[in-house]
Amino acid sequence: MTELVFKGKEFVYNHHLAVPFRPLVPHPEKGIGPVALDGNLIIQGDNLHALKALLPLYAGKVDCIFIDPPYNTGNEGWCYNDNVNAPMIKEWLDSNPIGIEDGLRHDKWCAMMWPRLRLLHELLADDGVFWMTLDENEIQRARMMLDEVFGEGNFVDTVIWHKNYAPKATVQYFSSDHDYVLVYAKDINKWKPNLLRRTADQDEVYKNPDNDPRGRWRPNNLAARNYYSKGTYSITCPGGRVIPGPPPGSYWRISEEKLWELHEDGRIWWGEDGNNVPAPKIFLSEVREGRVPQTIWHWSDVGHTQEAKKEIVSIFSEEGSEIFLTPKPRRLIQRIIELSSGSDAIYLDSFAGSGTTAHSVLAANKKDGGNRRFILVEMEDYADRLTAERVRRVINGYDFKGTQKIELLRERLNWRAIEKADALVHKVQGIENLHGHEYDRIKKEVKDGELIVTGEKTVAERAEGLGGTFTYCTLGDPVELDKVLSGETLPPYAGLGAALFHMATNHALDPATVREEDFYLGATEGQHVWLIYKPDLDWLKSPEAALTLARAKAFAASDPDKKHLVFAPARFVSQKMLAEQNIPVEFVPLPFALYRIDRS
Template structure:
C-alpha cells in the first residue's frame, strides 16, 4: 500500500501513546441533570488529551464518529500545539497561527491529525463507522492517512455534499459548491449503513401482472454486461424461442442451474407470451430499503447559509459575527445518524465547534424515542458560552417570539422534476401528512427556480425544548503514574483503575463491575484485573498495600480457571512461589509505567 509521508511523521507516529491520561472533571453547574460520565458529555479541553481521557471508559464502544476538523484553507488561524518532544516540532509552536503563507501547513495539519485519528480508531467499536468532512485542501492527504490507520480495505465511500444553492460571486475560476465526507468502517465485513426509506414513487414501479401470491414485483435484468464464464449458455424460452449465448449472444449473470431453480420457484419472467428475454422478478416485499447514494443535495441535508441562520436564531448574539463561522447543518449530521446509528448508539464528535452533532442526536432521539448518547469535545474558549450553551437551549427551549420556520423540502425545478410532477406532488403530500400536526401551517413556495416547503409555527415566548441531559467536563491534572508513590498525585481509585485497566487490556473499564472494597476492576477475555490501591500515601507505604500469598489465593479463588493480573505498590510473595503453588496470579508493580504496554 502506498504510504503518506509528511514532515514530522516519525515524531508523531506513536505520540498518542505518550499523551498522559487525564481524568474528566465534571462541572455540575454547567450541565443539565445529574453528573453521568456514561451519559451525554460536553468536554472542554485539547481534543488529543480528551480522547486519551475517554479511552478508559469508551475504548471500542463508540458506534459513530463524526468530525469536522480544520479544512486548512490557510484562513482559519488554527494552531499546532501538541507537546511533542522533538526540536523541529518545538519550532512549529513558535510559528502559530498557521496561515496561507506557511510552507509547512500541510505537514503540520497531518502531524496534528495523525495521533487524533489513532485514538479515534481505538475508541471506535468493531461495528462502528467514521465520518469526516473536508474540502480539496486536505481530502487527498486525509484519505491516505485513513487508509494507513483504518486499512485501505475499510474505506467505504466518499460522499459529495452540495453545500451552496447559488454560486459564490467572489469565485475567481470556479465556485466551490461542495465538500466531501469520507466514510470508513472499523471493519467493513461487519458494518453496513442503514437502508433509507422508500418513496411512494419507487414503490409505484412494482406491479403484479401474473398475480403472484408473493405480491408486487418488478423485472430485474438477467443479462450480464461483461464476460462471466458460467453465464455463457443458451436459453430456450417457454414459447420455444432460442436465445443464443456467446459468441454473438447474451452473457447471463447467474449459472444455468440457478436460472432453472429460480424458474421452478416462479422467479423468472418470460413475458405474457413466454417469448421475452428472461428477467428476474424482484419482489417489493423482499426489498429492505433504499441504498444510500454518495451525492447529497442541500435540499436534503441543508446548506451552509441556513446552518448559520439557525445558530443565530438559537443563541441570539449581539452581532452575527459572534457565532461560530462555519457551522454544519443539523440535517447533514442527521443524515449521518440515519445511516450509522440505532436508538442506543454512542456518537462522538471531537471537533464539535457549534455543537450541531449534539443537536442532531437530541432531534433523532425525539423522533424515534431513542437513547443515543453524544460526546462532544471542544478546545476553544467558546466551549461553554457557545457549544454547551447551544446544547442547553436545545434541551430546555429558548426565548423566541415570532414565526419559527423549519425547512422540510427544497427541490430544484429542473426539467426532470417537472416531468415527474406527480412524484413531486406525492412527496409534498407525504410531508404534509407526516408533519402537518407539528406546525400551524405548511408553506409551499417557488423561489429562484426552487420549490421550498416550510413548516411554520407561531411562537409567543419560547420554543419547546427537545429534552435530555448532559454533563459538562474539563480535563484534570495528568495521571502521572510514576508520581503516585511519592504522593505528588493521588487520583481516585476508579480514575487510576480506569487508566490501568485500559493499559493492561486495551478495553474500557465498566464502572458497574468495579468493587473498590475488594480491589477488583473487571475482566476481559478470561483475565481478571485487580488493583490494590487507596488514595492515601501512608496506606500505600504500609504492608496493607502489598500482594501477599493469602491475598493472591483469595483473588484466584474467585475464578480458579482464569488468569489474574494484580497491580500493587509491593508484594510479599515471589512470582516463582505463585507458579510452584499453581496460583494463576501475575504481579505488576505500581507505578504501572514499569510495565507499560506498547500497542503500536
C-alpha cells in the same frame, strides 16, 4: 499498500502512546442531571488528551465516530500545538496559526491528525463505523492516512454531500458545491449500514399493469454491460419478435435456462404486445423494507450550510450571541445516525464545534424513545458558552417566538421540470409523507423561477425541549505514574485505576465493577485486576499499602480459576512463595512497571 509520507511522521507515529492519561473532572453546575461518566459527556480540552482520557472507560466501546476536523483551507487560523519532543515540531509551534502561505501546512495537518486517528481507532468498537467530512484540500491525504490506520480493506466508501442549494456567483472558476464524507469500518465484515426509510415517491414506481396476483412490481433491466458467457443467446419473444444476441445485440445478465424459468413463473414482462425486451419483475412485496444508501447525498435530503446557520441563529437569536461560522446541518448527522447503529449506540465527536452531533442524538432519542449516548470534545473557549449551551437549550427548551422554518426542497422550474411535472409532484408528496409529522405545515411556493418547499412550525413563546442529561468535564492533571509515590501527583482512585486497568488489559474499565474499599478494579476474560491504593502519601508509605500473603490469598479465593493481577506500592510476599503455594496472584509494583508499559 502505498504509504503516505509527510514531514514529521517519524516523530508523531507513536506520539499517542506518550500522551499522558488525564482524568475527567466533572463540573456539575455546567451539566444537566447527575454526574455520570458513562452517560452523555461534553469535554472541554485538547482533543488529543481528551481521547487518551476516554480510553480507560471507552476503549473498543464507541459504536459510531463522526468528526468534522479543520479542512485546512489556509483561512481557518488553526494552530498546531501538540507537545511533540522534536526540534522540527517545536519550530513549527513558532509559526502558528497556520495560513495559506505556510508551505508545510499539509504536513502539519497530517501530523496533527495522525495521533488522533490512532486513538479514535482504539476507541471504536469492532463493529463500529467512522465518518469524517472534508473537502478537496486534504481528502487525498486523509484517504491514505485512514488506509494505514484502519486498514485499506476497511474502507467502505466516499459520500459526496451536495451542501449548497445555489451556486456561488463570485468564484473565479467553479462553484464548489460539495464536500466529502469518508466512511471506514473498524472491521468491514462486522459493520453493515442500516437501510434507509422508503418514501412514497420511491414506491410509486411499482405498478401492476398485468394484474399479477403477487401485487405491484417494477421492471428490471436484463441487458448486461459486459461480456457474460451464459448470456450470448438470442431471444424469441412470446409475440414472435426475435431479439438477436451479440454481436450485434446485447449480452444478457442471466442464462437462457434461467430466463425461461422466470418466464414460466410469470416473472418476466414482455410488454403489452409480448414483443418488448424481456424485463424481470421486482415485486414491492419482496424488496427489503428499506433502501440501500447511495453515495450522493443531496442537500434536500440531508440539509445545507445555510440551514445549519439558521438553526444556530434560531437557538441563540434572543441574545445576539456569536454564531459558529461553519456548523453542519442536523439532517446530515441524522442521516449518519440512521445508517450507523442501533438505538442504544454511543456516538463520539472529537471536533464538536457547535454541538450538532449532540443535538442530533437527542432528537433521535426523542423521536423513537432510544437510549443513544453522545461524547463531545471541544478545545476552544466556546465549549461552554456555545457547544454546551446549545445542548442545554435543546434539552430544556429555549425562548423563541415566531415560525421555525427548514427548507426541504428547492427545484428550478425549467422546461425539463415542467415536462416531468408528475415526477416533481411525487417528489413533493414524498417530502410531505416523510416530514409532514415534524411540522405544523409544509409550505409550497414558487419564487424567482424556483419551487421552494419549507417545513414550518409555529412557536408561541418557547421551543419545546428534547429532554436528556449530560455531564460537563474538563481535563485534570496528568496521571504521571512515576510521580505517584513521591507525592507530586496523587490522582483519585478511579482515575488511576482506570488508567492502569486499560494499560494492563487493553480494555476499558467498567466503573460499575469498581469496589474501592476492597481495592478491586474489574476483570477481563482471563484475569481479575486489583489496585491497592489511596490518594494519601502517608498511607501509601505505610505497611497497609503492601500486598501481603493474607491479601493475596483473599484475592485469589474470590475466583480461584482465574489469574489475579495486583498493583501495589510494595509487597511483603515474594512471587516465588505465591507460586509455591499455587496462589494465582501476580504483583506489579507501582508505579514503575506500568510506567514502562505505558511508554513501550
